Amino acid sequence: MTGSMIATQRSTVNSWECDRMGHLNVQFYLARWSDAIAHLGLKLGFQPSQARARRIALLAAEDRIQFKRELREGAITTIHACVRGISDRGLIVHGEMREGETGISSAAFDSIITCCDLDDDCEIPLPDEVRARAEAMAGACDLPPPMPPQGGPEAPAGVVAGMYETGRGAVNSWEIDWHGAMAPRFFMARCSDAAAHLMSGAGLDPHLMRDRNWGSAALDYRLTYLRRLRAGDAVVIKSGLLEIREKVWRFCHLMLDSATGEVVARAEIVALLFDLATRKSFPFPDDIRAKVESQILADPGRT
Amino acid sequence: MAALIESYRGAICAWECDFYGHLNVQFYVARLSDAASSLLVALGLGAASPRGGDLGFIAVNQTIDYKAELLAGDLVVMKSGVKTVGKKSITVFHKLLNAETGAISMTAQVTGVLMDLETRKAVTIPDEVRTKAERLLVQEIPA
Numbered sequence: 001m002t003g004s005m006i007a008t009q010r011s012t013v014n015s016w017e018c019d020r021m022g023h024l025n026v027q028f029y030l031a032r033w034s035d036a037i038a039h040l041g042l043k044l045g046f047q048p049s050q051a052r053a054r055r056i057a058l059l060a061a062e063d064r065i066q067f068k069r070e071l072r073e074g075a076i077t078t079i080h081a082c083v084r085g086i087s088d089r090g091l092i093v094h095g096e097m098r099e100g101e102t103g104i105s106s107a108a109f110d111s112i113i114t115c116c117d118l119d120d121d122c123e124i125p126l127p128d129e130v131r132a133r134a135e136a137m138a139g140a141c142d143l144p145p146p147m148p149p150q151g152g153p154e155a156p157a158g159v160v161a162g163m164y165e166t167g168r169g170a171v172n173s174w175e176i177d178w179h180g181a182m183a184p185r186f187f188m189a190r191c192s193d194a195a196a197h198l199m200s201g202a203g204l205d206p207h208l209m210r211d212r213n214w215g216s217a218a219l220d221y222r223l224t225y226l227r228r229l230r231a232g233d234a235v236v237i238k239s240g241l242l243e244i245r246e247k248v249w250r251f252c253h254l255m256l257d258s259a260t261g262e263v264v265a266r267a268e269i270v271a272l273l274f275d276l277a278t279r280k281s282f283p284f285p286d287d288i289r290a291k292v293e294s295q296i297l298a299d300p301g302r303t
Numbered sequence: 304m305a306a307l308i309e310s311y312r313g314a315i316c317a318w319e320c321d322f323y324g325h326l327n328v329q330f331y332v333a334r335l336s337d338a339a340s341s342l343l344v345a346l347g348l349g350a351a352s353p354r355g356g357d358l359g360f361i362a363v364n365q366t367i368d369y370k371a372e373l374l375a376g377d378l379v380v381m382k383s384g385v386k387t388v389g390k391k392s393i394t395v396f397h398k399l400l401n402a403e404t405g406a407i408s409m410t411a412q413v414t415g416v417l418m419d420l421e422t423r424k425a426v427t428i429p430d431e432v433r434t435k436a437e438r439l440l441v442q443e444i445p446a
Contacts, residue, residue, distance in 0.1 A: 010312040012340030035314040039378055039402065047403050048376040074350030076340055100341065101349040174318040178375035183316070 004141045005080035006043050008036035010100065013075045019192070021215040021276065023070035024077075027189040029097065030063060030223075033109050034184055036079040036095050041113075044083070044091075044133040055118040056127075057179040061089060063223040064110040064147050069099070070217065070279070076100030081109075082141035083134045090114040090126055091134055094143050110147045118179055121228060150220055152243040153297070155252030155268045159238045162297045164201060166194035166253065167237035171229045181228035188223065190237060191253050191267045198239045198251055203291040204273075213276045219248060220270035227257075227264040234258035240297045246283050248272045249292060305439050307398065308345060310338035311381035315373045325372035331399065331409050335365070338381040338397055339413070346435045358426070360393060360415030367411045371401065378402040384441035391425045392416045393436055 009032050019025040041058045042048070051057055071077065081095035095109040114123045115130075126134070156163075167190050175186040196206065199216060209215070229235070236258050242250040248270050255265040274281045284292065311334050321327040339360070340349070349355050373379065380402050386394040392414055399409040419426045428436070 007309070007312065010309060010341065011337045014337070032313075035312070035378075038314045038376075039312060042378050042402055048374075048378060049403060052374070052376060072350065074340065074355070076344055076349065099351070101344045101351045176317055178315075178317045 005082040005096065005143075006040055007078065008039035008043075008081045008095065009033075009077065009079035009097075011077055013071050013073055013077060015073045018073055021070075021217060023072055023217075024075075025189075026065070026067070026192055026218050026221065027185045029065060029067070029107050030188045031183075031185040032077055032079055032097065033063065033065070033095060033111070034060070036081050036109075037093065037111065037113060040081045040083070040093060040095075041130075044130045044137065046127070046130050052178065056124065057116050057118055058091070058113050059116050059179065059181075059225075059228075060111050060184055060223075061114045061225055062112040063184060063221070065221045065223075066108045066147060067106070067217070067219055067221075068108065069104055069106045071099060071106050077106070079109075082143060083137040084110070084141070084143060084146065085138045086126070086131065086134055087112065089123060092146075094141075094146075108144075108147070116179070116228075150222060150250060150268060150270055152250055155242065155254065155266055156240070156297065158263055159254060159256070160240070160297060162295060163238040163240035163254070165236060166197035166201075166239040167235075168258070169235060171231055171233040171235065173231040176231050181230065182233075184223065184225065187225070187255060187265050187267075188221070190235075190255065191221075191223075191269070194237045194239055194253050195251075195269070195271070198241075198253075202241065202295055203288050215274050215276045216271055217274055218269055218271045222268040224266040225264075226266065227262065229264060235264065241292060241295045242268070243296060244284060244289060244292045247281050249284070305384060305441060307382035307384040307396075307441060308341065308439070309380060310341035310383040310397070311379070311399075312402075313379060315375055315377045315379065317375040320375050323372075325374055326377075328367075328369070331367065331369070331411075332365070334379070334381060334399065335397055335411055335413060338383050339395075339415075342383050342385075342395055342439075345439060346432050348432065354429075357420055358429075358432075359418055359420055361418050362413050363392070363416050364414040365411060366413075367409060369409055371406050371408045373401065373408050379408065385436050385439040386412060386441065388428065388433055388436045388440070391427055393428070396441060
């Protein structure tokens with residue numbers, strides 16, 4: 001469903017963007033989506049030169065990504081995007097990534113995009129012209145329904161009993177984009193790394209994964225950015241398990257400012273295990289399931 | 304004669320910019336490499352095509368003209384076409400545009416030799432690839 005949508009991204013999958021699973025790592029889907037959002041912004045009249053001069057930026061407040069088909073080295077990626085509507089915070093946008101050679105759908109995106117004053121570090125209303133164009137585009141797009149919630153318990157608002165550390169580091173200067181804050185892709189990269197530690201804690205350590213020739217893949221990411229991160233900020237990631245179903249499990253990562261303990265970003269993820277040879281998923285084996293169930297957060301509710 | 308096809312669309316990231324505050328040359332070349340994949344698809348040699356894993360064009364010469372600098376946050380589009388088709392080689396043309404202004408930021412000509420990826424030797428361009436390449440021929444290098 002890309003007929004009325006705008007071409008916003010086109011590139012190819014490079015080998016260094018692929019992970020141990022032999023497919024495009026999640027962070028590079030988001031990298032492409034961030035580029036696509038900027039091109040959609042240009043279509044709405046949000047020009048990079050003006051944004052730099054006026055010290056304003058269109059930034060994602062929330063990214064929802066559903067992964068539909070893995071992408072391998074050499075594949076072409078294209079993204080078409082459109083505005084779904086306008087909310088109090090800004091734009092609600094939708095995008096679809098396809099493998100450019102076959103047209104097969106690879107991922108879908110739903111995001112909330114806000115206009116930010118970079119000097120005051122706060123959300124501001126959309127420029128009038130951008131808003132007008134967005135309203136016109138929203139009426140013209142033929143889009144699938146908004147993605148439903150992932151279902152099951154949500155990630156907690158703060159660290160609760162049962163969560164443990166899965167990452168620690170600092171924001172590097174080369175992770176800062178033109179608007180002065182860490183680009184979303186680098187949060188997702190940390191989530192991808194943190195998942196390996198979370199899996200180890202749940203009995204799925206790298207040795208076992210290699211021995212059984214298993215891989216892990218995300219089906220759904222919901223990323224919420226609560227504060228812009230600057231170069232040098234020290235961060236820690238705490239993670240926890242939300243639920244386990246037959247073939248999928250859900251877990252969450254909270255990124256905290258190490259100095260203050262403030263939650264600065266949150267990820268809620270649906271993932272599965274698959275056989276690296278057949279590329280097919282399978283039900284969680286009983287021994288793994290038992291360990292995962294013992295670690296499900298008792299009261300993860302967010303209020 | 305064909306129009307140029309879109310072969311890349313993206314944004315300039317701050318970490319790709321250098322001491323001079325603009326896109327470093329290596330990242331122009333990276334985008335040429337990315338754009339080549341879309342041309343390969345147009346030639347029937349994409350990763351999903353039957354011959355995609357057997358044959359590939361390897362770059363043997365690149366000529367690049369940098370015409371206007373790009374800054375972090377700028378949005379770009381690459382358009383590409385075929386300039387000449389030889390027995391074993393092809394020369395393609397790329398034009399990188401600033402999507403906001405339409406200004407040409409870079410033009411490049413890249414000559415590639417078709418290689419058998421098993422033997423690692425240059426081979427004659429098959430007729431079906433040549434036909435597709437000739438459909439992408441651009442009459443003259445656009446300004």
